[in-house]
Amino acid sequence: MHPQPDSGLILGIGNVLLGDEGIGPAVIAGLGKEKLPHGWHLLDGGTGGFLLLECFRTFPRLILIDACLDNQPEGTITIRHPRFAADYPSSLSAHDIGLADLVRTAQLLGDQPAVHLITISVKESNLITGELSPAIRAVIPDVIREVINLIAEEVVIS
Numbered sequence: 001m002h003p004q005p006d007s008g009l010i011l012g013i014g015n016v017l018l019g020d021e022g023i024g025p026a027v028i029a030g031l032g033k034e035k036l037p038h039g040w041h042l043l044d045g046g047t048g049g050f051l052l053l054e055c056f057r058t059f060p061r062l063i064l065i066d067a068c069l070d071n072q073p074e075g076t077i078t079i080r081h082p083r084f085a086a087d088y089p090s091s092l093s094a095h096d097i098g099l100a101d102l103v104r105t106a107q108l109l110g111d112q113p114a115v116h117l118i119t120i121s122v123k124e125s126n127l128i129t130g131e132l133s134p135a136i137r138a139v140i141p142d143v144i145r146e147v148i149n150l151i152a153e154e155v156v157i158s
Helices: 019-031 049-058 099-108 134-138 140-157
Strands: 008-013 040-046 061-068 077-080 114-121
Touching: 008 019, 008 049, 008 140, 019 040, 019 061, 019 134, 019 140, 040 049, 049 099, 061 140, 077 140, 114 140, 134 140
Parallel strands: 008 040, 008 061, 061 114
Antiparallel strands: 077 114
C-alpha cells in the first residue's frame, strides 16, 4: 500500500476474544459499511503490537480507536489529539505493547503522523468472550459518527 500525502488510516485496536476490549475492531467492522472519502483506509489492528509500527511510518494521518480503563462511566467516548507518548492512556493488559510504546518507537524513527485517539471507557473484565457488553455495543454508532466527523475535519484541513 502506497498512500498519498492526503490519505489516512483508521486503526481499531483490541482483542476480540476479551469482550469489550474488542471495541476497536468492532468499530472498524461498522465503518466498513460506510462510504469513506478517497484515500482513507480501515485496519483491524487486533493486538498487533510492533507490527503496527508501519502504520505510523506509512500514513500521514491516523485515527486510533481503543478501549480504555480510565475510571469513567462505561461507554464514555474520549477524543484526544496526542503529540507525545505520555499523552496516551495506559493500555489494557491484553495488548502486546501499549500505544505509548508504539508512538515512542515511531518518534525515535522520525515518524510523527497527525493522530486522533478515540478511547471508549470499559470496565475491567477477565471474561473470555467474543461478545461486547450491551453498554459498549450501544456506543458503536456514536464512535462511527465521531470518526466520520474527524475525517471531515482532516479532509477540509488538507
